[in-house]
Amino acid sequence: MQTRKNAKQIVACRVRCRRTGAGLSHYIMLAAPKKDTSK
Amino acid sequence: MNPAVSQRLRHPRANMGEGPQLAVIDIGHPQKVAVVQADTAFWALVDRKAVSECLAGDFVAEITARLPEMAAEMENLRFGLKPSAVYFNPTDRCNLNCSYCYLPEDMRRNGEQMTPARLEKALEILAGFFETIHGPDLKPQLIFHGSEPMTAREAVFAGIESFGHVFDFGLQTNATLLDDRDIAFLTGNQVAVGISLDGPGPAEADATRHNWNNKGVFDKVVQVMDRLAGYDRFNVITTVTTANVELLPEMVDFYHDHGVRTVMFNPVRCTSKGARKLKPDDNLLAHYFTAALERSWQLYQKTGRKLVVSNFANILASILGPTGRRLMCDISPCGGGRCFFAVAANGDVFPCSEFIGMKEFRGGNLFGDDLQAILAGPVFKAVTTRVVEKIDPCRRCAIRHFCGAPCPAEVSSMSGCLDSPAPFCTFYQHQACYALRLIAEERHHAFLWDDWEDNVESSLDMSR
Secondary structure (H helix, E strand, O other), rough: OHHHHHHOHHHHHHHHEOOOOOOOOOOHHOOOOOOOOEE | OOOHHHHHHHOOOOOOOOOOOOEOOOOOOOOEEEEHHHOOOOEEEEHHHHHHHEEHHHHHHHHHHHHHHHHHHHHHHOOOOOOEEEEEEOOOOOOOOOOOOOOHHHHHHHHHHHHHHHHHHHHHHHHHHHHHHHHOOOOEEEEEEEOOHHHHHHEEEEEEHOOOOOOOEEEEEEEHHHHHHHHHHHOOOOOOOEOOOOOOOOOHHHHHEEEEOOOHHHHHHHHHHHHOOOOOOOOEEEOOOOOOOOHHHHHHHHHHHHOOEEEEEEEEEOOOHHHHHOOHHHHHHHHHHHHHHHHHHHHHHOOOOOOEEEEHHHHHHHHHOOOHOOOOOOOOOOOOOOOOEEEEOEEEEOOOHHOOOOOOHHEOOOOOOHHHHHHHHHHHHHHOOHHHHHHOOOHOOOOHHHHHOHHHHHHHHHHOOOOOOOHHHHHHHHHHHHHHHHOOOOOHHOOOOOOOOHHEEEEEEEEO
């Protein structure tokens, strides 16, 4: 995988969060592992 | 078909006419450069010899076709989110007098402190607010923050016991007032705990963090750190100043030796005069910061155990996908007043804890005003409409959405207006280039949280 990707002339990948907006915050909580914020 | 249109469709070009604006950035990699579409935070890593393939033809046509969905994603991230966290100061008072604290000294010496009943009332109001805007499904974050929240231990712990089913609690503390029973209570209730430490030994750590008699607290903080190192909701924040910037690589070894898994190396926020005196030079900071990250890489290779530097991990995550981020400081508008807000000990509401102490940013009072009206009011709007497009040179900067020109409280305090660039602008440039180099070298996973991929999916792959 690594060799194949490095061999590519152009690497353009993007990901998307499945739950955009959940658990976004200021710096304190984000340093700790993210918990599921649904009740 | 009009021949001109036909020609344009056959061979679309970037940077002309209706073509996308693509900036080419030298990221300091021997073989690759970055090609960035700044408005949508799209990036590609491209062999230096292949740059022309990205600026015309099929690649440009494909970017053009995908731009609307990327733009919509950015629009939602920047303007479509609702608050899901609150920073809650149960007390104005602090038992320490750190050199860079952004809260006024008189407030920290003589300020207000909530009683258990007052804190319970505040949490009731906040619970009702979040339920109104999100419904019953979201568990909002509530972070007890300072000054030093543990000076109000009785009220804080009563709140955690009563509202554990409502809020995902966190506590940011200087650690000096935590005993074994407190630690057992916090970990038993799954409260995220952040503590602060500025150096690998007492001489360095105590230079900036000390009590009102200038006595350092290193030994006590390390004792607490050792008790909490194995707890999965624990992190340590090191505020980076002129006093410790050169020690960052050593700090990585120190934390790794102590079993800590998550740290933040936060450049000092230059909100107060004391903090501004301690601001490290951007290039020096970048040098030692990246050296520290490389040291974490070496230790990971050697031991298989990561030390995640979360503030950098967030920049890396936000480049890999804007919605993959967790921190809402490095984006414009920042999260202040729209993803989170702060409540002071007297109930005053501010867009972020960084603004507490700046009266002109008081939006209203939790006990006397409607929270939704505070959030929609002019004070909060000033922060929630601060965008990089209004700031020079950010409006023409290719990494404007990997940086966000933080922080408005800091900027306002330093320049007297909100629409100025980040005090650490150059440092952000270094971080973005380093992050892109790590992606080019496929080393980025070693710098991200282990669970980072749990909540993300691939949304675009134009590699070729």
